[in-house]
Amino acid sequence: MHMVELIAKKRDGYALTSAELDWLIANYTAQAIPDYQMSAWAMAVVLRGMDAHETTALTLAMARSGTMLDLHDLAPVTVDKHSTGGIGDKTTLLLGPLVAAVGLPMAKMSGRGLGFSGGTVDKLESIPGFRTALSSDEFRRLVREVGLVIAAQSSDLAPADKQLYALRDVTATVASIPLIAASVMSKKLAAGADCIVLDVKYGSGAFMATKAEARQLAQTMVKIGHQAGRRVSAVLSSMQQPLGYAVGNALEVREAIAALRGNGPSDLVELCLSLGSQLLLMAERASDEASARAMLHEALQSGAAWAKFCHMVTSQGGDLASIEQPDLLPSAPVQIALPAPRAGYVSAIAGASLGLAVNALGGGRSHKEERIDPRVGLSLQARIGDQVYLGQPLLTIHAASMSAVEAVVPQLLAAYQFSDTPVKPPALMEVVPGD
Known part of the structure; x- marks a missing residue:
């Protein structure tokens, strides 16, 4: 194969085969394809798009460019969540303990904030001592012992995405739904979860400006997940204003703690109940949404979710006093x-x-x-x-x-x-x- 031929094929509106996309990603990851050629290909995708089969093939090629985690020796079913990013979005801090408290292990790799959207890793690192840089052995041990771990993105997970995203960021090729979907889902598939819920945000405080764009992205990512053999659903959530009342790392941790202790903002709690219900339904832990919400609500009211959060924090080196007394943050x-x-x-x-x-x-x-x-x-x-x-x-x-x-x-x-x-x-x- 020749890269020039693949660029021309996409430029002219033809679909690339799985074999062609496998070759492209493997050679780009190995640095056998120069950035200027990959930039031309990415721009052709922006202008011509990709069909569903192409998008899935690209996603799988990117996922397989590095380590593919398999957690089935630790738990029969694991769950994960991804947010497309928004102002005041601290859902992972509440959702993770909620679903883990009802028996669904969450093994999550999260990112740092870039641009106007804060990152979960930054929020957690505002807790004194909290460690997000974990070895693979630590990560697996915490999945088994705690049932909840939130760590920084591993460098060996979907390395092709890291390379391609950095290139897209400086070549005006970020705004492509197939490329966005492949970027998100390659990391989620490589992280090994069986059930994935996607929080796709839209509005002035989100990457997707309109609800229609968010729906198209959500549908694309759900379809990719299904074709890859995973259970995936999505929730479209509004970022017409910040989620909750706090924006900023330690402030958002305080607000998440308030929610876990039964005194959080209603929009944050409602979104997490909806996202968590989707995970319980996909994992077949509940027969309908009403029973799923009841399980999660009980975990919140009983203090089980709060206890799970405390266990996660201490297991990752965080100072328990700082979360029990949030004024110490x-x-x-x-x-x-x-x-x-x-x-x-x-x-x-x-x-x-x-x-x-x-x-x-x-x-x-x-x-x-x-x-x-x-x-x-x-x-x-x-x-x-x-x-x-x-x-x-x-x-x-x-x-x-x-x-x-x-x-x-x-x-x-x-x-x-x-x-x-x-x-x-x-x-x-x-x-x-x-x-």
Whole structure:
């Protein structure tokens, strides 16, 4: 085979075979195909698309480019979850303990935040001592002993995706549903879970701007999972405003702890109950959604999910006192309320603007090597649909200095829109079934 021929074939709108895609990924991973040729191929995919069989073949080739985990010697069924990223998205911190508490082991590899969306690994590392860099032996031991492990993405898992994503990021070829789906699902398939639920987010605070785009991506990923022999379903969730009230690493851990102890925001809890119900149904641990939700609700109310979270934290080196007393978690020295510039009803919140403001405060990163400040972020007091008065706090800015607060105030004020008449809050989610 010759790379020029594959580029031309895709440029002209033809589908590549499984053998051609296997060859392409194997040779690119081995650095036998130069970046300039892979860039040309990726742009051809952006312009011409891929059919379902091509997308699945690409995903499997990328998954097989590195280690393929098999956890069946540890548990008959394991589950996983993936979120496409959103502002204030701390669902893994609640969902993992919930499903593990009802007997479904979750072995999850998570990423760090990049751009305006925070990463689960960054959130957990705001707990003093918590280790996310685990060896494969540690990872497997914690699956067996705890039933819940959340670790940083292993470098030997789907290495082709790491190479290709870095290339797409600098060649304007990120915005392709087949390439996005293959990127997400190659890592999920390589991680070995039998049942996977996808939290596909849309809106101003998410990567997919519209619900229609999110649905197309969700359907593509569900189909890939089925063709690869996995049980997969998806939930479309709104990021028209942040999930919950906290945005920022330690702040989001505090909010997840509150949820695990029965006092969390209703939208976060509802989303996790829906995602968890999908996992229980796919794993055949519940006969219908109502019984699945009842099991999860009991795990939350009884304290079983909280106990599982504590077990995970201590097993990965985290300081138990810091989660039992969340005031011990990192806290910003400057906390300033942002007053409403006018009276009315909150009609819109630009989630991406909030996320970028947190980045500017030091709570996110624009490149992977950048260090973050776990203390900083935002805690919202007003969300879409809420009535506010002139001067009433819209949110609290948690910052390292007063100058950092002053730098983000204009951006935060511009993120809020107001109406003189009542506004209905946006719908939270919609299930894309796996069958």
